[in-house]
Amino acid sequence: MCSRLACLRGETRESSPSCLTAAASNEKGPPRCVLVGMDGSENAEDAFNWYLKDIFKPGDRVVVVFCPDLIHGLVEQMTYPCRDTFTASVVEARDRAESIQIALRDKLDRAGVKGSIHMTVATNPGQVLVQEAEREDACMIVIGCRGRGTIRRTVLGSVSAYVLHHSHVPVMVYPSLRTSQSL
Amino acid sequence: MADSETKTAEHQRQVLIAMDESHHSDDAFDYYMKHVHRPDDHVVILYVPEYHNVIQSPMVMTDVAVVSDMMHEETERIKGVVSRLSKKLKNIGGSVKSIGGNPGEVIVKTSKDIGAAVIILGSRGMGTIRRTLLGSVSDYVMHHSHIPVLVCKHPDVHKHHGHKGSDPDHKH
Numbered sequence: 001m002c003s004r005l006a007c008l009r010g011e012t013r014e015s016s017p018s019c020l021t022a023a024a025s026n027e028k029g030p031p032r033c034v035l036v037g038m039d040g041s042e043n044a045e046d047a048f049n050w051y052l053k054d055i056f057k058p059g060d061r062v063v064v065v066f067c068p069d070l071i072h073g074l075v076e077q078m079t080y081p082c083r084d085t086f087t088a089s090v091v092e093a094r095d096r097a098e099s100i101q102i103a104l105r106d107k108l109d110r111a112g113v114k115g116s117i118h119m120t121v122a123t124n125p126g127q128v129l130v131q132e133a134e135r136e137d138a139c140m141i142v143i144g145c146r147g148r149g150t151i152r153r154t155v156l157g158s159v160s161a162y163v164l165h166h167s168h169v170p171v172m173v174y175p176s177l178r179t180s181q182s183l
Numbered sequence: 184m185a186d187s188e189t190k191t192a193e194h195q196r197q198v199l200i201a202m203d204e205s206h207h208s209d210d211a212f213d214y215y216m217k218h219v220h221r222p223d224d225h226v227v228i229l230y231v232p233e234y235h236n237v238i239q240s241p242m243v244m245t246d247v248a249v250v251s252d253m254m255h256e257e258t259e260r261i262k263g264v265v266s267r268l269s270k271k272l273k274n275i276g277g278s279v280k281s282i283g284g285n286p287g288e289v290i291v292k293t294s295k296d297i298g299a300a301v302i303i304l305g306s307r308g309m310g311t312i313r314r315t316l317l318g319s320v321s322d323y324v325m326h327h328s329h330i331p332v333l334v335c336k337h338p339d340v341h342k343h344h345g346h347k348g349s350d351p352d353h354k355h
Contacts, residue, residue, distance in 0.1 A: 032218070050331060054196070054300065055219060139218060140333075145325075164325070170214055170335040175328055
C-alpha cells in the first residue's frame with residue numbers, strides 16, 4: 001500500500017448486484033459518472049451516504065475526489081512551531097488520510113458501486129473538483145456544504161462556494177447537520 | 184432492500200422543484216426527471232410569481248382602476264404559467280403550487296411545509312434580478328435550507344460570462 005500522499009487511483013471493481021445496498025430504485029439508466037467531493041469531514045461523508053441512498057442508480061460510476069483537509073491540524077501549530085510535533089502531526093495527517101481512503105474503498109465495495117478514488121493534496125480543492133468533473137464527464141457533483149474548519153463564520157464553506165460558482169454541471173449540496181439543528 | 188413490494192407511502196419522497204418561466208427552470212426539471220426522479224416521488228412544482236410590475240407601478244399612487252386591471256392581467260398570466268407547469272406533471276404524481284412572496288423565503292418555507300427530501304433549482308433566472316452567476320435566490324436557499332439542494336448549472340451561464348467552457352453541446 002503506497003504511503004505517500006499523491007494523486008492515487010483506487011482500483012475499479014464491479015460487484016454483483018445481489019450485494020447492492022445502496023439504492024431503492026431498480027431502474028438502470030444510461031451509464032453516468034457522479035463525482036463526489038470528500039475532505040474527511042462528517043458532512044462530506046453524510047453527503048456521500050445520501051447520494052448512495054437517494055441518487056444512486058445501478059450502473060453509476062462514482063469518482064470520489066478526496067482532498068484531505070490537512071491545514072486545520074497543522075496551521076494551529078504554527079503559533080509555536082516545533083519541528084518534532086509538526087513532523088508527528090504530518091505523519092498523523094497522512095495516516096488519517098490513508099485510513100479514510102481505505103474506508104472509502106470499502107464503502108464503495110460494500111454498496112456494490114463501481115468507482116474509483118482520486119486523492120490529491122490541493123490548495124484549491126474546489127478547482128480540483130470542477131476540473132475532475134469535466135475530465136471525467138460527470139453529470140453531477142455531490143458535496144457537503146462545509147469542512148472541518150473550527151471557525152464557522154459562514155454557512156457555506158469556501159470549497160462549496162467555489163464549486164457552485166464554477167461548476168459546469170449540476171451541484172448537489174448536502175447541508176451540515178449543525179445548520180439543520182440550529183433551525 | 185430493493186424489493187418494490189415493500190415500498191409504502193412512508194418511503195415516498197417529496198421533491199420540491201422551484202420554477203419560473205425561464206428555460207433554466209425547464210432544464211432543471213428535465214435534469215431532475217433524467218437523473219433524480221424515482222417512480223414513487225411526489226413532485227411539487229413551486230412557482231413564486233412576482234408582482235413587481237403591479238406593486239412598483241407609478242400608477243399605484245394615481246389610478247386605482249388601472250392598477251386593478253394590471254393586477255387582473257398578472258393573475259391571468261400567472262394562471263397560464265401554472266397551467267403550463269401542470270402539464271409537466273402529466274404521468275408523474277405531483278402538484279403545482281403558486282405562492283407569492285420573496286422567492287428564496289417561500290422556497291425554504293414550502294420545503295419545510297411539505298417535508299421535502301430535496302430542493303431542485305435552476306442556477307439563474309428566478310425573477311428579474313440577475314446579478315451573479317449563482318442567482319440571488321439559489322444563494323438564499325443554499326444558505327437557509329436544511330435539506331439537500333440541487334443547483335442545476337447550465338453551460339450557457341458560463342458562455343454568457345465569457346468563461347472558457349466545455350463545448351456548447353454539453354451532453355447533459
